[in-house]
Amino acid sequence: xxxxxxxxxxxxxxxxxxxxxxxxxxxxxxxxxxxxxxxxxxxxxxxxxxxxxxxxxxxxxxxxxxxxxxxxxxxxxxxxxxxxxxxxxxxxxxxxxxxxxxxxxxxxxxxxxxxxxxxxxxxxxxxxxxxxxxxxxxxxxxxxxxxxxxxxxxxxxxxxxxxxxxxxxxxxxxxxxxxxxxx
Numbered sequence: 001x002x003x004x005x006x007x008x009x010x011x012x013x014x015x016x017x018x019x020x021x022x023x024x025x026x027x028x029x030x031x032x033x034x035x036x037x038x039x040x041x042x043x044x045x046x047x048x049x050x051x052x053x054x055x056x057x058x059x060x061x062x063x064x065x066x067x068x069x070x071x072x073x074x075x076x077x078x079x080x081x082x083x084x085x086x087x088x089x090x091x092x093x094x095x096x097x098x099x100x101x102x103x104x105x106x107x108x109x110x111x112x113x114x115x116x117x118x119x120x121x122x123x124x125x126x127x128x129x130x131x132x133x134x135x136x137x138x139x140x141x142x143x144x145x146x147x148x149x150x151x152x153x154x155x156x157x158x159x160x161x162x163x164x165x166x167x168x169x170x171x172x173x174x175x176x177x178x179x180x181x182x183x
Contacts, residue, residue, distance in 0.1 A: 007060040009072045011053040017079055021048050026075060030082030033127070033142040037078060039071050046071070081142040088151040089176040090137040093169060101137065101172075103130050108137075108154050114163075114170055122153040137172060151177070 013019055018029040024046060025038040039046070043064050044057045055072055057064045080086075092099055100111040108130055110120040124130055126146035131138045137154065141147040151174050158171035 007057040007064075007068075009055040009068060011055070011072060011075060011079075013048075013051050013053060014079065014083060017083055019048060019053055019079075021046050021053070026053075026078065028075070028078040028082045030079070030142075032082055032085040035078045035082055035143055037074060039074070041067060041071075044068050044071060077144045081144055085140055085142050086144050086147045087176075087178065088139040088147055088174060090139065090151060090154060090172050091175045092135040092137065092172050096168070096170060099170070099172075101132050103132070108150075108157075110154075110157060110172070113158060114160065114168070120157045122157040123150070125149045125153070148177070 016030060020027040020029075024041065024044075025036065026046060027034065027036045043060075044055060044067060047054050047056070053075065055068050055075075057068050060068070092101060094113075097112050097115040099113050102109045102111070103124070106124045108122040108124055110122070113120055126141065126143055128139060128141035128143070128146045128150045130150065131140075139147055139151050139154075141150075154172050155174060160168050160170065
């Protein structure tokens with residue numbers, strides 16, 4: 001848990017996680033993979049002190065506090081992703097036409113959605129893994145942003161236009177999102 005102080009945040013590094021800091025570039029390595037991110041800001045410094053990661057800002061103002069909190073949250077998500085990963089579960093819902101889904105490379109393909117002749121496609125971002133088990137789609141990965149964006153792409157691909165949404169509730173919807181320990 002981070003400890004906030006006068007322009008300083010301390011993030012404890014859990015066991016099994018290795019963090020390297022080069023200026024504003026942070027690399028987190030854990031059992032689920034390696035994540036790297038660069039934070040382009042000149043007001044906040046990131047340093048490693050033993051088993052802690054310290055974010056400091058000299059003479060912080062309101063915007064710098066907010067930016068420091070955002071960077072802290074990103075680093076905590078990187079640590080959690082490298083340690084346990086993230087998992088989103090989606091449900092395939094249809095009442096009119098049976099939907100067939102498949103994964104082809106880095107594209108999620110939705111066929112026969114509302115009886116349409118041409119398949120709908122959604123991009124799979126980064127190293128995210130998508131698996132289909134019956135009417136459930138499971139999206140896993142170590143990068144929270146990539147997993148969430150992949151789930152959003154799939155959900156957006158099944159938006160129905162010019163139909164009454166109260167009657168046509170067909171689609172693929174997110175039913176659970178979180179870390180793998182949450183499931």
